[in-house]
Amino acid sequence: xxxxxxFLFVTVLILGACGTDKHHNCQFDFTKGLEKVASGVWKAxxxxxxxxxxxxxLDFNPKIDAINxxxxxxxxxxxxxxxxxxxxxxTYIRFPLxxxxxxxxxxxxFQSVQQRGRIARLHVDHYGGSDNGRTxxxxxxxxxxKGYGVLINAARxxxxxxxxSVRKDTKNPPVLYNRNTDRDWSAQPYSDNLEFLxxxxxxxxxxxxxxxMLDVVRRFNLYNGGGVLPPKWGLGFWHRVPTLFxxxxxxxxxxxxxxxxxxxxxxxxxxxxxxxxxxxxxxxxPGRFPNPEAFVKDMAAQNIKVNLWVNPGVAPDCEIALExxxxxxxxxxxxxxxxxxxxxxxxxxxxxxxxxxxxxxxVSGFKMDENDGYDFWVAPDVAKYPSGISGEQMRQIYGSxxxxxxxxxxxxxxxxxxxxxxxxxxxxxxxxxVIYNDYYNHxxxxxxxxxxxxxxxxxxxxxxxxxxxxxxxxxxQAVCFSPLAMLNAWADxxxxxxxxxxxxxxxxxxxxxxxxxxxLYTTFAHYAFDxxxxxxxxxxEPGCEADPKDQFMVGESLLVAPLFAGETSRKVILPKGxxxxxxxxxxxxxxxxxxxEPGLDKIPVFVKDGGIIPMYxxxxxxxxxxxxxxxxxYGVKASSFDLYDDDGRTYDYENGVYTWIxxxxxxxxxxxxATVLDDGTIWSFNDYEFKFMTK
Ligand code: GAL
Numbered sequence: 085x086x087x088x089x090x091f092l093f094v095t096v097l098i099l100g101a102c103g104t105d106k107h108h109n110c111q112f113d114f115t116k117g118l119e120k121v122a123s124g125v126w127k128a129x130x131x132x133x134x135x136x137x138x139x140x141x142l143d144f145n146p147k148i149d150a151i152n153x154x155x156x157x158x159x160x161x162x163x164x165x166x167x168x169x170x171x172x173x174x175t176y177i178r179f180p181l182x183x184x185x186x187x188x189x190x191x192x193x194f195q196s197v198q199q200r201g202r203i204a205r206l207h208v209d210h211y212g213g214s215d216n217g218r219t220x221x222x223x224x225x226x227x228x229x230k231g232y233g234v235l236i237n238a239a240r241x242x243x244x245x246x247x248x249s250v251r252k253d254t255k256n257p258p259v260l261y262n263r264n265t266d267r268d269w270s271a272q273p274y275s276d277n278l279e280f281l282x283x284x285x286x287x288x289x290x291x292x293x294x295x296x297m298l299d300v301v302r303r304f305n306l307y308n309g310g311g312v313l314p315p316k317w318g319l320g321f322w323h324r325v326p327t328l329f330x331x332x333x334x335x336x337x338x339x340x341x342x343x344x345x346x347x348x349x350x351x352x353x354x355x356x357x358x359x360x361x362x363x364x365x366x367x368x369x370p371g372r373f374p375n376p377e378a379f380v381k382d383m384a385a386q387n388i389k390v391n392l393w394v395n396p397g398v399a400p401d402c403e404i405a406l407e408x409x410x411x412x413x414x415x416x417x418x419x420x421x422x423x424x425x426x427x428x429x430x431x432x433x434x435x436x437x438x439x440x441x442x443x444x445x446x447v448s449g450f451k452m453d454e455n456d457g458y459d460f461w462v463a464p465d466v467a468k469y470p471s472g473i474s475g476e477q478m479r480q481i482y483g484s485x486x487x488x489x490x491x492x493x494x495x496x497x498x499x500x501x502x503x504x505x506x507x508x509x510x511x512x513x514x515x516x517x518v519i520y521n522d523y524y525n526h527x528x529x530x531x532x533x534x535x536x537x538x539x540x541x542x543x544x545x546x547x548x549x550x551x552x553x554x555x556x557x558x559x560x561q562a563v564c565f566s567p568l569a570m571l572n573a574w575a576d577x578x579x580x581x582x583x584x585x586x587x588x589x590x591x592x593x594x595x596x597x598x599x600x601x602x603x604l605y606t607t608f609a610h611y612a613f614d615x616x617x618x619x620x621x622x623x624x625e626p627g628c629e630a631d632p633k634d635q636f637m638v639g640e641s642l643l644v645a646p647l648f649a650g651e652t653s654r655k656v657i658l659p660k661g662x663x664x665x666x667x668x669x670x671x672x673x674x675x676x677x678x679x680x681e682p683g684l685d686k687i688p689v690f691v692k693d694g695g696i697i698p699m700y701x702x703x704x705x706x707x708x709x710x711x712x713x714x715x716x717x718y719g720v721k722a723s724s725f726d727l728y729d730d731d732g733r734t735y736d737y738e739n740g741v742y743t744w745i746x747x748x749x750x751x752x753x754x755x756x757x758a759t760v761l762d763d764g765t766i767w768s769f770n771d772y773e774f775k776f777m778t779k
Contacts, residue, residue, distance in 0.1 A: 114163040122151040124293040124303050126159070130177070131170035131286025136477050137237045138224075138510040141426040142488045144309035150614060151306045157293040160230045168289070175282040177236065177289070179228075183256070186229040186631070187246050187278060188297070188623070189538035191222035192519065194528035197535060197621060197631045199226070200247035201272070207241045208479050208507050209457035211523050211532075217244065220456050220483070220519050221508040223539035225304060226278065229623070233300040235290040235307075235510055236280055239477040243281040250275050283476075298624045302615035305540045309514030311611025311618070312542070314567075316732035316768075317389055317448070318502030318516070319601050319608075320349025320706055321594050322570035324391075324451075326577045327354035330372040331379045337579070338388060346580050346591055347598045347704040351383060352391040352451060354574040363399035363420025367441055380446040387705040389448035391503055393574075396422050396455050396462075396486065404437045413478070415467035417454070422462075424469040424478075425485035435493050443493055449503035450490055452517065455483040456507035483507025487515040498734045504544070504568070513540035514612075518568040520546050526559055526648050531633040533566055537617035537624060544568040549576040553583035554684060555649035560590045561687035562646040564597035565638050567618055589685050595702040602698040602713050602727060602768070607639035609728035609742075627660035627675070640725070641695030641718070642666065645680070645688040653681040654688070662693035664718040669777030671719075691777075694723030696747055698772075712771035715756060717749040719778050724748040726761070729768050745769065751776050 118126040165180040181187075187200045193215040196202065204217030211219045224236040226246070236242055250258060250273055258273035290307065294300035305311055323341070325334055334351060341348040355361030359369045368376045380390050397420015398408055405421070411430040412421035423430045442450075454461060462482075465475040473481075483505055494501040494516075505517035519541055523529075529545030536543040544566050550556035560580070563569050571580060580594060581587040610616040620637040622628045635645040635656060643663065645656040660675040666689035672678060682688045691697065697716045700707070717723070730742035743764025749756040756774030760766060 112168040114166040114168070118163070118291065122146075122148045122307075123156050124154065124299075125151060125307060126291040128168070128289045128291070129286070130168045130175055130289065133286040133288050134238060134240070134284050134477070136239055136426075136473055136481075137288060138239050138481060138484070139237060139308075141481060142484055142511045143492055144488070144511065144514045146308070147306040147310040147615070150310065151303050154299050154302055155295050157231060157295045157299065159232050159291060159293050161228075161232060170285050173283075173285055175284060175287045177280040177282070177287070179234065179278040181247050181276045181278055182230065183276075184229075186623075188227045188229075188621070188631070189223065189225050189233065189535075190244055190246065191217060191224075192219045192532055192539065192541060192543065193535045194219070194523070194525070194532045195633075197531065197623075197633050202244070202246050203248050204244045204246070205241055206244060208483065208509065209459070210506070211521055212458075213523065218457070220506055220521060221512075221539060221541045222480075223510050223541065224280070225510060225539055227297050227300050227304075227538050229297060231294050231297065231300060233292045233304055235292075235304065236282060237288040237290055237510065238282045238284055239480040239509075240283050241476060241480070245277065245279040247275045247278060248272065249277050249279050251277060296626065298616070298620075298626075301538060301540075301617060301624060305513050305611070305615035305617065308511055308540050310613065310615055311540075311608065312502075312514055312516045313500070313608050313612040313737065314502040314516055315500040316601065316605055317349045317706055318568070319604050320569075320598060321347045322350040322352060322391070322568060323348055323580075324352030324354060324570065324572045324574050327574050328356040328372070329353070331374065334379075335382070338383070338386065340579070342704070344581055344591070345704060347594050348388055349706060350389045350391050350448065352393065352570075352572070354393045357392055360399045360401060362395070362418040363397035363402075363416075364394055365399045365402040366394060366437060367403060377445045384446060387708070390446070391449050391451060392442055392447055393451045393453060395453040396420065396482070398423060402437075404433050408433050411470055413463055413467045413469045415463040417462050422467075424471050424473065425482070425489045426469070426471045426473055431489055431492070434489070438490075438493060443497070449494070449501035449516070451504040452483070452486050452490065453506055455486055455505065480509055484509045484512050487512050487517050491515045491517075495735060498736070500733055500735065502568070508541050510540065518542040518544045520544050520572070524548065526555070526562070527634065530562060530636070530646055533619055534621045534633065534636050537620045537636075542567040542618075544570055546570045546572045548572050549578050550583070550649075552649060553586045556583045557586040557589050557684060558647055558649055561593050564593045565642075565644045565646075565687065565689070569594070569597050586684070592685070593687065595704075598704070598706070599699040599702055600697070601700060601706065603639055605732075606698070606726070606728040610640075622657060622659065625659050628657070630657045632657055641692040641697065643690040643692075645690070647682065647687065653679055655679055656688060656690070658690065662719055663690045664693070664695070664778055666691050666718075669718055669779065671778070691718035693719030694721030695719065696723060696725035696749055698725070698727050698747065707768075710766060710768055710770035712773060713769045715747050715749065715758070715772050715774045717751055717756065717774060717776050717778075720751055722750040722752065727769070729764075729766055731767055741765075747772065749774055749776070751778065
């Protein structure tokens with residue numbers, strides 16, 4: 085009996101009901117077949133799953149202890165109502181839906197937050213303008229408002245019918261109407277099904293429960309390795325220069341940032357840093373960059389990191405072309421060979437090449453472009469890879485594999501990186517890469533930011549160009565409240581000061597971003613340790629059932645409601661509890677929808693009652709040693725906030741080398757106190773000045 089056959093035999097024995105005979109239904113029994121792997125996490129193995137799945141080829145460790153620390157919760161769904169069967173070589177899965185139940189997640193969507201009522205085929209691709217499943221991170225994970233979520237762990241194109249299909253055997257059939265006479269007749273009758281079709285003879289499902297949707301998401305994130313903790317510099321301001329800029333031009337641009345008093349932490353070089361791009365050599369162009377080592381050092385001396393653009397295709401004139409050839413797929417991308425990053429040999433050859441040319445020269449990280457699609461540009465599904473991974477499976481995990489590989493190169497140096505990527509999937513939560521794309525609708529960029537919080541990925545609404553200074557400022561304001569604050573001037577050569585009439589306002593919001601780093605860094609520590617997404621959809625917030633597409637939470641206490649070009653006012657939904665204006669400390673509302681008119685200078689930001697926001701004084705580069713932090717308190721509630729501190733750049737925090745500083749503030753007596761917990765080392769702060777914002 086072959087290995088596969090034996091596995092099938094054992095599975096049939098264990099579950100007693102499920103074989104994979106193509107012509108017979110194979111029913112899975114969820115009342116018996118769920119295997120508990122941690123508190124609130126269960127696995128089910130339907131049929132004969134593929135050897136390669138979304139997680140199998142990636143290097144990360146699920147944070148089981150942290151999952152077990154989350155309050156226990158049962159699965160709030162009748163297991164007998166969930167069905168799965170293998171039929172005709174495919175796996176059919178069905179979850180019941182209650183009347184009021186809402187569904188979130190199902191990939192990085194740009195136009196919708198709530199997903200019930202949609203049909204999609206989850207497929208890694210560049211987002212093309214509609215939420216049809218083709219997107220940069222089509223993570224097959226849904227979160228239900230009932231308090232559970234499921235990962236369909238297959239590296240396959242997955243069809244989803246999210247509350248659209250109607251079964252004959254349904255317990256809740258749609259009302260029978262007569263279109264001739266009933267005005268209520270609808271082309272989309274009521275459905276109580278959430279159905280998936282996976283083109284494989286089996287699949288692993290991972291169930292997550294939680295007392296709240298946030299707890300479900302936290303369990304999912306921790307199962308995927310916990311969130312990333314970026315190096316501190318990653319949270320500063322990023323600027324990418326035009327693609328053919330030379331070393332001299334970059335230096336001049338950096339000098340201009342200084343002269344004008346604009347903050348800068350990372351400078352990004354686009355394809356022109358290499359001798360050849362599309363396909364890539366990943367070797368410095370001696371004309372534009374005669375001395376890369378000295379260039380990177382010079383930037384470092386100014387406290388600025390260098391990030392390099394790459395895409396997957398290896399050029400025939402790359403130093404390691406011959407060596408890597410056997411480990412690349414059958415098809416090319418822009419004439420570049422596509423390394424099979426699931427293989428140890430590939431990681432060794434490409435790893436040595438990237439280390440020699442970039443990482444060992446002090447380059448802080450990469451922007452890994454075009455590992456998503458479009459179909460003409462990446463290898464088609466008829467491609468095959470030397471590891472045996474098919475074109476379809478590779479498409480679903482190529483971005484994840486590149487992330488795992490690149491994160492590993494920095495990890496082995498005990499150095500944190502932070503960068504960009506165009507594709508990801510389940511399993512990439514702990515990897516230090518933020519998704520971006522070429523699509524440029526501002527509203528949709530914000531909706532993507534919100535949706536990233538359901539599926540364990542990060543997104544940046546990067547700024548590139550604008551038609552008006554108003555649009556420029558609005559985009560800059562929003563990006564400064566995202567996981568990666570970046571101007572990507574690769575094509576347009578824009579600068580933060582490109583629109584002279586809003587230059588000062590842009591500078592102000594970039595400075596605000598820098599000031600917020602102590603708060604943001606703590607926010608990311610909670611992503612890493614507790615799985616709490618740093619930017620969150622409103623419906624993940626206690627006391628809020630609304631799911632707006634244009635406002636979100638950042639960290640524990642900030643609610644951000646960006647304005648878009650052409651707007652002078654907007655509505656903001658304030659969850660239950662008192663909320664205060666970030667800039668003035670004034671009371672704004674409690675569990676109501678308010679209309680705000682902030683003027684052009686400001687992005688509306690609100691703070692929860694008792695919110696504590698530790699901030700740096702405004703500065704253009706991050707401080708090297710400890711500096712004073714000003715601790716703002718909002719509202720009337722006495723409260724506390726644990727401020728996180730570590731070395732900001734290594735992985736030592738994973739071995740417990742970090743410190744929490746408890747900030748306690750009581751507005752009634754206008755007094756605050758900072759206490760270092762556990763006598764830990766302090767790296768970043770030397771004084772705590774409390775400011776009570778609400779008078
Ligand atoms: C695009 C990418 C841009 C820029 C460009 C360079 O695919 O999204 O941000 O890097 O490539 O060719």
